[in-house]
Amino acid sequence: MDFRLVDLSADEIAAQLAVVEPLTESVRALIDAVIRTEVPDDDLDDARRRIDAVTASLRAAQKPGSYGVPFTRDFTGMPWGNAAVGVRNAIAPPLRVDHHDDGTATARVRLGAAYEGPAGLVHGGISAMLLDQMLGEAASVGNGTPCFTGTLTVKYLRPTPLGDVDLRARTTGSEGRKVFVRAELCDADGPTVTAEGIMVSPRNLPSRDQIAKLRAATAADHDA
Numbered sequence: 001m002d003f004r005l006v007d008l009s010a011d012e013i014a015a016q017l018a019v020v021e022p023l024t025e026s027v028r029a030l031i032d033a034v035i036r037t038e039v040p041d042d043d044l045d046d047a048r049r050r051i052d053a054v055t056a057s058l059r060a061a062q063k064p065g066s067y068g069v070p071f072t073r074d075f076t077g078m079p080w081g082n083a084a085v086g087v088r089n090a091i092a093p094p095l096r097v098d099h100h101d102d103g104t105a106t107a108r109v110r111l112g113a114a115y116e117g118p119a120g121l122v123h124g125g126i127s128a129m130l131l132d133q134m135l136g137e138a139a140s141v142g143n144g145t146p147c148f149t150g151t152l153t154v155k156y157l158r159p160t161p162l163g164d165v166d167l168r169a170r171t172t173g174s175e176g177r178k179v180f181v182r183a184e185l186c187d188a189d190g191p192t193v194t195a196e197g198i199m200v201s202p203r204n205l206p207s208r209d210q211i212a213k214l215r216a217a218t219a220a221d222h223d224a
Contacts, residue, residue: 006070027090035113084133097137104170105137122160131183131195138169139179139199147199160192177201
């Protein structure tokens with residue numbers, strides 16, 4: 001697992017988000033518009049040319065590979081490319097997860113046309129992805145470190161209509177590096193999908209002493 005620190009203050013992160021989040025939301029709206037538009041073919045061709053031009057301008061300066069998950073000096077993760085919660089990822093709904101003192105994690109999100117499987121219903125794979133994310137969120141609250149999915153069991157109780165859904169997850173136990181977690185996805189009438197999982201803490205996460213040394217080195221570079 002690639003662990004790296006970035007030298008960004010809270011104000012610098014907020015300044016980046018003030019630019020990035022509206023851009024991502026505009027692309028998210030574009031995806032929805034492309035799915036549901038009924039404009040003539042000539043207008044579609046014109047839109048494609050303009051979108052291609054914008055894409056080329058953004059590729060003028062681009063990092064290689066994926067975005068990754070950098071951490072700030074206070075060990076706050078920045079999973080901005082994540083498929084479920086990424087603020088730079090227009091494919092993400094995105095989830096805005098709240099972590100609670102009792103160890104639970106909750107979220108509410110609107111799933112529109114981009115997440116459709118059967119007509120008018122959420123794709124089952126999307127439900128599984130969001131629940132998988134919530135399992136990891138709850139596990140990280142319990143043990144204070146990121147986790148990978150060891151096993152994931154999903155039970156579909158009934159179809160989930162497109163629209164607003166709520167998600168809840170909580171830990172049910174732990175054993176060594178394993179954390180046992182349950183989660184559910186609900187519409188206005190109650191649960192539609194539930195999940196159980198075993199989340200596993202990676203072996204190669206840095207120790208607290210290593211994190212402290214990384215923080216100190218980053219601070220020293222910043223002050224130099």
